[in-house]
Structure formats: C-alpha cells, structure tokens
Amino acid sequence: MxxxxxxxxxxxxxxxxxxxxxxxxxxxxxxxxxxxxxxxxxxxxxxxxxxxxxxxxxxxxxxxxxxxxxxxxxxxxxxxxxxxxxxxxxxxxxxxxxxxxxxxxxxxxxxxxxxxxxxxxxxxxxxxxxxxxxxxxxxxxxxxxxxxxxxxxxxxxxxxxxxxxxxxxxxxxxxxxxxxxxxxxxxxxxxxxxxxxxxxxxxxxxxxxxxxxxxxxxxxxxxxxxxxxxxxxxxxxxxxxxxxxxxxxxxxxxxxxxxxxxxxxxxxxxxxxxxxxxxxxxxxxxxxxxxxxxxxxxxxxxxGGTKMVAQVKRREVAELDAIKSKRKLESLYKTLEAQSQKDGLTAVFNRRYFDDSLSSQLALLNRSGGILSLIMVDVDHFKRFNDTYGHAAGDVCLQRVAAAIQTAVQREGDVVARYGGEEFAVILPECDKAGALIVARSLINSLHEEKIEHASSGTGFITVSVGVTSIAVEPGHAITPRKMIEAADEGLYLAKDQGRDQVIFREFSPQARNRILCFDEEAA
Structure with a gap:
C-alpha cells in the first residue's frame, strides 16, 4: 500500500x-x-x-x-x-x-x-x-x-x-x-x-x-x-x-x-x-x-516554486488591467464616433452626416426604387436677430429651433441635420408628398408654439421658411443629392420671396425637366 x-x-x-x-x-x-x-x-x-x-x-x-x-x-x-x-x-x-x-x-x-x-x-x-x-x-x-x-x-x-x-x-x-x-x-x-x-x-x-x-x-x-x-x-x-x-x-x-x-x-x-x-x-x-x-x-x-505564485498573480492583474483599458478605449471610440456625427451647437446631425445619409438613401433608391422626401428649413431674418440680441442669443435660438424641428419629426429613421448657418434639413425615407407636408406643417406649428421673441421680424417672434420636395421612382434612375437639394431649395427660396413663415412644395420628377411649384396655404 x-x-x-x-x-x-x-x-x-x-x-x-x-x-x-x-x-x-x-x-x-x-x-x-x-x-x-x-x-x-x-x-x-x-x-x-x-x-x-x-x-x-x-x-x-x-x-x-x-x-x-x-x-x-x-x-x-x-x-x-x-x-x-x-x-x-x-x-x-x-x-x-x-x-x-x-x-x-x-x-x-x-x-x-x-x-x-x-x-x-x-x-x-x-x-x-x-x-x-x-x-x-x-x-x-x-x-x-x-x-x-x-x-x-x-x-x-x-x-x-x-x-x-x-x-x-x-x-x-x-x-x-x-x-x-x-x-x-x-x-x-x-x-x-x-x-x-x-x-x-x-x-x-x-x-x-x-x-x-x-x-x-x-x-x-x-x-x-x-x-x-x-x-x-x-x-x-x-x-x-x-x-x-x-x-x-x-x-x-x-x-x-x-x-x-x-x-x-x-x-x-x-x-x-x-x-x-x-x-x-x-x-x-x-x-x-x-x-x-x-x-x-x-x-x-x-x-523556487513559491516565487512563481507571486509572478502568476502579477500576470493576472496585468491582463485584467489590459482588458479594462481596452474596454475603456472601445467605449471612448464609440463616444467619439457618435460626437463626430453631431453638430456641436444644436445636437442634431451635422452637414457631413447629412451628405452621407442622403447619398446612401439615393443610392438605394436608384437601385431598388421607392419614395424619399427632403425638407429644407431656413430661419427667417436670422441676421437681424443676431444684430438685435447678440450672437450668444442667436446660438440659443438655433438650439430651440433644432429642438422644435426634432419634435415635429417623429420617426426613428428620419434624419434632422444642420445644413449650415441658420439652415436645417430633414430627410424622410419612405415618405411621400402628403406625409412630408404634414411634417413641414407640424414643424412650423411647433415653432409657433415656442414663440421665440424676435422684435425685428414682422411677426414679433421667430419663424421659418420651408421648402419641400419628394420623389417616387422605379429602379434604374441616377438621381443625385445635388438635384434633390436644388429642388427643395427652390421651394425654400420661393417661400421666402412670398412672405416667409410658410411651406412651398417643389415637385421633383426624374423624367421631366420642369418642376411644378405647389403653394401650401395650410402651412402659411
């Protein structure tokens, strides 16, 4: 034994x-x-x-x-x-x-x-x-x-x-x-x-x-x-x-x-x-x-076997620290990536994200067909507002306008972005003309409810002019972001020319050279 x-x-x-x-x-x-x-x-x-x-x-x-x-x-x-x-x-x-x-x-x-x-x-x-x-x-x-x-x-x-x-x-x-x-x-x-x-x-x-x-x-x-x-x-x-x-x-x-x-x-x-x-x-x-x-x-x-125990413990601690550091770096990277897509002032998406998103949506549309709407929004008399209240107040104004636009845009897949200066843009995938006009009217009404004071405007408070365009196409077209933005901008500029604080729809057709302007009386 x-x-x-x-x-x-x-x-x-x-x-x-x-x-x-x-x-x-x-x-x-x-x-x-x-x-x-x-x-x-x-x-x-x-x-x-x-x-x-x-x-x-x-x-x-x-x-x-x-x-x-x-x-x-x-x-x-x-x-x-x-x-x-x-x-x-x-x-x-x-x-x-x-x-x-x-x-x-x-x-x-x-x-x-x-x-x-x-x-x-x-x-x-x-x-x-x-x-x-x-x-x-x-x-x-x-x-x-x-x-x-x-x-x-x-x-x-x-x-x-x-x-x-x-x-x-x-x-x-x-x-x-x-x-x-x-x-x-x-x-x-x-x-x-x-x-x-x-x-x-x-x-x-x-x-x-x-x-x-x-x-x-x-x-x-x-x-x-x-x-x-x-x-x-x-x-x-x-x-x-x-x-x-x-x-x-x-x-x-x-x-x-x-x-x-x-x-x-x-x-x-x-x-x-x-x-x-x-x-x-x-x-x-x-x-x-x-x-x-x-x-x-x-x-x-x-x-010396006893020294090995301490060595193993130090090694485990080092590996644990490395894993924690890696997770922190991954978390930081995700945070930085999200921040790079946002406008620093208004917290909506920035111009770069808007350009990428619109290009992706149109590429999908050109390949597979479908419906897409675009809204361009411009704050009326914003230069006067800055001259009257100062640029700090102008920044706060843009933040409130952006918040009002986000309130009007309800769907998760819609994109609200600051296009530049006092101009904003909204991409509405799978949304036709009627739906886009509803969003545009809701946007103007939401801003009316805000009643942001603007003594230098005709209404006494901040208003916006809105241009809307929408496309519905079959597969095989080659519609570019530039053309769609130009269509929405034409509606926006006409809205400004006709008195501001209103919505103008610009019909967009990939087959036709001329587009039809539609005045949206309900949003005026």
Whole structure:
C-alpha cells in the first residue's frame, strides 16, 4: 500500500512546480493562438474598411466627371456645332478640367470618330477615335448611362488614362457621336499612396469583366491585365459584391488577406490586400519575446516554486488591467464616433452626416426604387436677430429651433441635420408628398408654439421658411443629392420671396425637366 508519509516536502514542491509549469505552457499556447486569431480578425476588418472607403472615393471620382459630361451634352444640344458655339464649349471644357483634379481632358467626337472640340488649349482635330472601345460601345448601344472603358494611352499626351463617356444622340435618336472625359491614372496613384499597406500589400481598381484599371504597386503589366483566370476573381470577386478571403498569390506565392467591394454606382470593384506575414509580424515578435520570458520563468520556478505564485498573480492583474483599458478605449471610440456625427451647437446631425445619409438613401433608391422626401428649413431674418440680441442669443435660438424641428419629426429613421448657418434639413425615407407636408406643417406649428421673441421680424417672434420636395421612382434612375437639394431649395427660396413663415412644395420628377411649384396655404 502507498505510504504518503514517505513523500518528502521537496517532492511535493517538485510536483507543484512541474504542475504549474505545465499549466503555464498550456495557457501561453492558448493565449498565443487567441491573439493570432484576433490580429487576423482586426486586420481583415481594417482592409474591409479601407476597401469601402476606396470604393466610395472611386464612385465620387467618376460621378463628378459624369456630371461634367451631362453638362457638356446640354451645352452641345443648346449651342450646336456652330463656330461660336464650339468656342464657348471649348472654354467651358477648359474651365471644367481646371476645376477637377482627377479630370485630365474632355473631348467631343462626331459620329465618325473625328475630334469636334476638346479641352486642350489649342483645338486639335487631326486624330480619329473610332477604333476606341468606348466609341464602338456607344455606336452599338443606346443607353443613358455612362460607360467606363478599359485603360488606354492617350493619343494626345501618351499617358495611361481611364475613360468615362456618354453617347450623343441626334434628333432622330440615331448615333451622333461621343462626349468623353479622361482620368489620369496618376490621380488614383497619388491617392492610394497615402495608405499603409506594407511592402507586399496591394490596392487594385478593376472592372467586373476582370480588367485591371489601376494597381498599387504599379507593375509593368498591371494596367489592362485581365484577372478572369485568377482564383481570387473567379471564386470570390465575381460571385459576391463584397467580402474578405485569405488566399495565396499564384504570381509571387505570398499569402494575403484580400478584401473586395463593388462600387455602388459603377460596374467596378476595389481589392485591398495585406500580406499575412506582415500582418502577423508584430504578433510573431511578441510570441518570441513571450517564449523567452516563459522559459526564464520556468527556470526560476524550477529553483523556487513559491516565487512563481507571486509572478502568476502579477500576470493576472496585468491582463485584467489590459482588458479594462481596452474596454475603456472601445467605449471612448464609440463616444467619439457618435460626437463626430453631431453638430456641436444644436445636437442634431451635422452637414457631413447629412451628405452621407442622403447619398446612401439615393443610392438605394436608384437601385431598388421607392419614395424619399427632403425638407429644407431656413430661419427667417436670422441676421437681424443676431444684430438685435447678440450672437450668444442667436446660438440659443438655433438650439430651440433644432429642438422644435426634432419634435415635429417623429420617426426613428428620419434624419434632422444642420445644413449650415441658420439652415436645417430633414430627410424622410419612405415618405411621400402628403406625409412630408404634414411634417413641414407640424414643424412650423411647433415653432409657433415656442414663440421665440424676435422684435425685428414682422411677426414679433421667430419663424421659418420651408421648402419641400419628394420623389417616387422605379429602379434604374441616377438621381443625385445635388438635384434633390436644388429642388427643395427652390421651394425654400420661393417661400421666402412670398412672405416667409410658410411651406412651398417643389415637385421633383426624374423624367421631366420642369418642376411644378405647389403653394401650401395650410402651412402659411
């Protein structure tokens, strides 16, 4: 029978030390694996966020150029091909190229591909572009959307450019030529250079047919290369609008974390890739440091088990403090994120949040169709109020006006924002004209109840002028935030011209050029 009395104190201590060492080894191994997974998860989230930001930047870049193309189409329709008309169009094109950093040039071609007018200082007409992919596409397709072509070398400058173009229709609807904007690839190169993607990382802008439009780093064969046969494009990018995947490159054998995302408004995609080894480099360094540390601890434990107990306690305290610090930082980050969306004076949403929200709502509307209303509100005679009562009282006045607007806007998904100065804006998703007018009237009535004194106004208290617009469309439109804001602003300015303290509805139709003004007598 086993005799416990024969086990010496040194034996018990030795068993204790060995047991503790085994526990530490197991815990360290598990902790290292956990940190490995956390590091990969955070890196994947970071690359996904960068891909989303770059997709939004690319959309904005092409949308800004497309707005210029639409303006040129309107100018050509108005002025025609007369000598004086082309001279005015040339001046307009030169000014537009100077105003947009991404825009390298503007060109107009006739139905044979001949140069009609362009943005160059000297009108150059000796080239013919009937062989370009954009020209062939527009000649064969009658569409109302812009076409983004494959990367080409400019015939006038020799630089690699991207093209965005629209078709010119003759009076009978037949093909009349092309209006073209070119974007210098160096514009994307300069922007992408601002992102830290490591030595083996990559950023790629491509079209949905697999053509590479731009890449960082830019390799000799990058521009125009086709990715149709690559596993990343075939198995992931082609099948999903966004996602992240870890895959080994067939070109250099580097394992990368790839996050990709389609552009919202154009048939393009963005890929942001980070080398897995570079992502885990810091983690690996920490692992080796900890291995050396644990080895030293195990040696110390071999000679003195009692000291290990104190070491473990200190370690637990340190880990607990680290977790608490991390939670505090996460809480602080969420607080700062919420504050960045709010106007510091009125506590409603700020202009930046309004712009993002309206763009998102219209992007969804253009894709899926639906109803959206917009209200623009301006405080009447606010300058007089500041001159009479002072700017401090003006700040309090704006706070009370913002509170009154929020009282009138009841739904959780509605957005109340300070548009600028004494002007506010309200976005009403899934709200038609009747609902928007009810909100506008409620807004004015709420402010009437406030009765904010204003001796310099005609009524004796603060009033507001309100412009309202509403759209109801099927999928497939390309309505821009600017157009909708202009419609609501027109109603707002007319409300001011007709005596203030009233609501004017501005009918918005994506098919019609002219809008109908509706005077809302009930809100006057």
């Amino acid at each position: 086993f005799n416990r009395s024969r086990i010496s104190a040194s034996g018990v201590a030795r068993i204790f030390v060995v047991s503790v060492c085994l526990v530490i080894v197991v815990l360290e191994f598990w902790s290292g694996l956990r940190e490995h997974d956390v590091e990969l998860t955070e890196s994947t989230r970071a690359t996904s966020n960068v891909a989303m930001a770059l997709a939004q930047h690319a959309d904005q870049t092409f949308n800004e150029v497309d707005i210029v193309l639409l303006g040129l189409l309107e100018r050509l329709e108005k002025d025609g091909n007369s000598k004086s008309g082309l001279a005015r169009t040339h001046d307009l094109m030169v000014s537009r190229v100077g105003g947009l950093p991404q825009l390298a040039g503007l060109f107009v071609y006739d139905d044979q591909g001949n140069w009609v007018v362009n943005s160059q200082p000297t009108l150059e007409k000796r080239f013919n572009n009937s062989d370009r992919d954009y020209f062939i596409y527009h000649r064969l397709h009658r569409v109302e959307k812009p076409f983004i072509g494959k990367p080409i070398k400019s015939k006038s400058t020799g630089q690699w450019i991207l093209t965005i173009s629209r078709r010119i229709n003759k009076i009978d609807g037949s093909f009349g030529g092309v209006v073209l904007g070119t974007i210098d690839l160096s514009f994307f190169q300069r922007f992408y250079a601002q992102f830290d993607i490591g030595k083996n990382g990559a950023i790629m802008l491509g079209s949905l047919d697999g053509t590479v439009l731009h890449r960082r780093p830019l390799l000799p064969d990058s521009v125009g290369k086709n990715l149709e046969n690559s596993p990343l494009f075939q198995e992931h990018v082609r099948r999903s609008g966004s996602g992240s995947v870890e895959i080994r490159s067939t070109q250099d054998g580097v394992v990368r974390i790839n996050s990709f995302r389609y552009l919202a408004d154009h048939p393009l995609f963005i890929i942001v890739a980070m080398s897995k080894d570079e992502v885990l480099a810091e983690w690996m360094f920490h692992v080796w440091v900890r291995v050396i540390g644990v080895a030293a601890v195990l040696i110390i434990l071999y000679y």
